Amino acid sequence: MKDGFIKVAAATPEIHVADCAFNADNILTLCREANEQGVQVVGFPELCLTGYTCSDLFLHEVLLEGAKQQLLRIAKETKDMDMLILIGIPVRVRGALYNCAAVLHKGDILGMVPKRNIPNYTEFYELRHFTEATAETAEYLTWGDQEFALSPMQVFQCTEMPEFTVGAEICEDLWVSNPPSSALAAAGATILYNLSASDEIIGKAAYRRDLVRMQSGRGQCGYVYCDAGQGESSTDLVFAAHNIIAENGSILAQSKRFATGLTISEIDVKRMDYERRRQNTFHTEDVFDYAEIPFDMQLRETELTRPVAQTPFVPSNKDDLAERCEEILTLQATGLATRVRHAHAKTAVVGLSGGLDSALALVVTVHAFDMLGRDRKDIIAVTMPCFGTTSRTKNNALTLAAAYGTTCKTIEIGASVTQHFIDIGHDMEDHSVTFENGQARERTQVLMDLANKTGGMVIGTGDLSELALGWATYNGDHMSMYGVNGSIPKTLVRYLTAYEAERAGGETGRVLRDVLATPVSPELLPPKDGEISQKTEELVGPYELHDFYLYYLLRFGMEPKKIYRLAKHAFAGIYDDATIKKWLTTFVRRFFIQQFKRSCLPDGPKVGTVTLSPRGDWRMPSDAVSALWMQQCEQL
Structure with a gap:
């Protein structure tokens, strides 16, 4: 090759x-x-x-x-x-x-x-x-x-x-x-x-x-x-x-x-x-x-010796990481502060799940309100327990909201989702996509209506990796009034959250570190023995692989066989060839079929060289056919 x-x-x-x-x-x-x-x-x-x-x-x-x-x-x-x-x-x-x-x-x-x-x-x-x-x-x-x-x-x-x-x-x-x-x-x-x-x-x-x-x-x-x-x-x-x-x-x-x-x-x-x-x-x-x-040269097979980073979105020089994290948080917060000021929003409403993305969204919102000289009490952090919520994530959400001095609301949505399933004739024991998405859309409705009630705006939490995979409920967590994490991939979300934990220290730092240690999950299926039963990376694959694929597909237009080769070089000894191929095939398939969600994204700040905004860096028809790319994946 x-x-x-x-x-x-x-x-x-x-x-x-x-x-x-x-x-x-x-x-x-x-x-x-x-x-x-x-x-x-x-x-x-x-x-x-x-x-x-x-x-x-x-x-x-x-x-x-x-x-x-x-x-x-x-x-x-x-x-x-x-x-x-x-x-x-x-x-x-x-x-x-x-x-x-x-x-x-x-x-x-x-x-x-x-x-x-x-x-x-x-x-x-x-x-x-x-x-x-x-x-x-x-x-x-x-x-x-x-x-x-x-x-x-x-x-x-x-x-x-x-x-x-x-x-x-x-x-x-x-x-x-x-x-x-x-x-x-x-x-x-x-x-x-x-x-x-x-x-x-x-x-x-x-x-x-x-x-x-x-x-x-x-x-x-x-x-x-x-x-x-x-x-x-x-x-x-x-x-x-x-x-x-x-x-x-x-x-x-x-x-x-x-x-x-x-x-x-x-x-x-x-x-x-x-x-x-x-x-x-x-x-x-x-x-x-x-x-x-x-x-006239007969080109040879080239064994790679050049460095290929496993996390291309993260600075390779760890000495620069703190400075880069501060810069990214400032970019996110500045974008949000500008929008809050322009919209004359009285509040910012954040759905706080106790997971990684919503924690970062709250951090960015706090930074934005501090920039504006606004009272953090005008940030409304809402936790909405339902069928899949565990005590760990719920407690982390409440603790984090309190540590930042925001207004915290707990709104149980189980009863309203149950009534909705009765209305549409959905069996509560049927834990299909309807069961999952019904909860996500109810949460978005609560946030939107609460924002209307308080004269505020809903802050989106979804990240770039989720957008690439379409791992979001259409018109559910896919939607907001301003998405601060839309150009931050999951691998970078982790570094930003870790940086904030170190910077904040105390109780805030402790709870952020526990959020980092919590398995990534939408928590839409009932827990098992009180623990999270639905782990995202077991379903769609490791985010470090997907972020790798995303970077090289979008940033350099590489074909799957070349991405596969680079991934084998970067992750040698970590993932075997079959695993890399499996999740690359999943990534390509999902990336194409989920474009319709990206075609109607809310506004949000561009932070890095790779983004998926339909108004900026990525313009792709929602009905584009993936056959050529999938054919390469199958031949790997």
């Missing part, structure tokens, strides 16, 4: 300054190692065939000819490697000397990409030796039996998978205000290589890392930074070999500094292609002067 994953490497060989044969030996050693590991593109540092720090030796014919002959040797000795290789080399053309990235494939020199921005400040004095390339620079060279172009206006495209297109820039090109890589990305390059000799000073590594990461996001591409290291002259500078691989704003891999060897990861070029289609501000005009140089 290729699925668009291209295994890439940044390589730093040990070099000797001006010893082209030694340098070529070490480049070849790393090429062989990369090839054995299934790498499909490998890049080496700027001027690594000669050494970046050759200084005035760059003007000597013997050095330039030595580099040329060693590049031809490398091409010859890698002709059996079906791998794109980028190597830094000085190239003379008549009276000019260019700092180039040579691009090789199966023994052929496909082209040379010259450096466009030549630094000549502080420790850099490259203009002493090198000529700055422009868009008009176009030279056609013959080296032995090799014929190729030297031009910055070229990208290298795989004939088997056109989305796999590589562009190159060199060191300083990245550090300027308008990097060539931006135009290269617009010209179709999904993988950008930077061949660099970036000397190390205090604080530069973090800046370099951010620069690479942000350029990969700006260009919606993979960006591979190949840095010079051991062996460069230390007369005045130290080179750290800080190799970095980034994709669409995230760091996939980076090397330990001051070391040699390979840094390897996989770039998802199909994901980058989807991102560009989705974001219509990714412009491709004014880039048609770029030549597409084809290369």
Whole structure:
């Protein structure tokens, strides 16, 4: 399964300054190692065939000819490697000397990409030796039996998978205000290589890392930074070999500094292609002067080594989690505060079940009222016990409402639901969907009418995961006057609630922690021995899996077979293949057939990159057919 994953490497060989044969030996050693590991593109540092720090030796014919002959040797000795290789080399053309990235494939020199921005400040004095390339620079060279172009206006495209297109820039090109890589990305390059000799000073590594990461996001591409290291002259500078691989704003891999060897990861070029289609501000005009140089590569199966988070909605850096939780709660609360103010609502009515989602909805409402300087007594928390309610959830609801200083009401709905079943002729022993939904709709009616009575608005509690699965009663808990959790997936709801428990402390924190420990359940079926009998994740599957599927289906438009592959990688040792397939099939089936519920969602704030609002991020016909997606699921 290729699925668009291209295994890439940044390589730093040990070099000797001006010893082209030694340098070529070490480049070849790393090429062989990369090839054995299934790498499909490998890049080496700027001027690594000669050494970046050759200084005035760059003007000597013997050095330039030595580099040329060693590049031809490398091409010859890698002709059996079906791998794109980028190597830094000085190239003379008549009276000019260019700092180039040579691009090789199966023994052929496909082209040379010259450096466009030549630094000549502080420790850099490259203009002493090198000529700055422009868009008009176009030279056609013959080296032995090799014929190729030297031009910055070229990208290298795989004939088997056109989305796999590589562009190159060199060191300083990245550090300027308008990097060539931006135009290269617009010209179709999904993988950008930077061949660099970036000397190390205090604080530069973090800046370099951010620069690479942000350029990969700006260009919606993979960006591979190949840095010079051991062996460069230390007369005045130290080179750290800080190799970095980034994709669409995230760091996939980076090397330990001051070391040699390979840094390897996989770039998802199909994901980058989807991102560009989705974001219509990714412009491709004014880039048609770029030549597409084809290369015929037999794409290999790619074993994934890149990190794939089990909870993609949750920040991977746990140090950032508290800050992110605070930001999300503020976004939710600000949206609600704005709506309460606009509607001149006297109260906010929250159905409080003692479960996770309603607890978060109450937390958000409290934050909103605090923002508005409103009395928390104007928040009406309503618990509505019925046939499935347990003492644990009821007590937690009452305790939480009191801990936050809200007005709490207990409204028993068993009698009214029973009367309703009598009216429609439903047998009380028939615990079918009618039995369940009748309770949910009665609760919504109570909340709506109570909001009318108090001049308030009903706050929706349902989360993004439930919306994706359609795990809500239509015109029951599916409906509200403002849904604060509508773009918060269940995995993130847990983190937000845990954060609030830690922040609040005391009795509030204690009860929130017990809510977190309570099995997720709608509590619509009678308890067994006083315990919850209806556990959601036993019925529809683990929410951590469903949130994973949701993220990759919506955020990157991935097909089920690719999501399945990523899930197996992320959840290895936790869920077996059959379980992952079972719940993925369930997710796809439910996602399609439950769209009608999402087509009439109440308003609510967008918080993350994935939402299902029919007025915003997700527009899908309710009668769309899932056959193509289900067919893939069945074939897994």
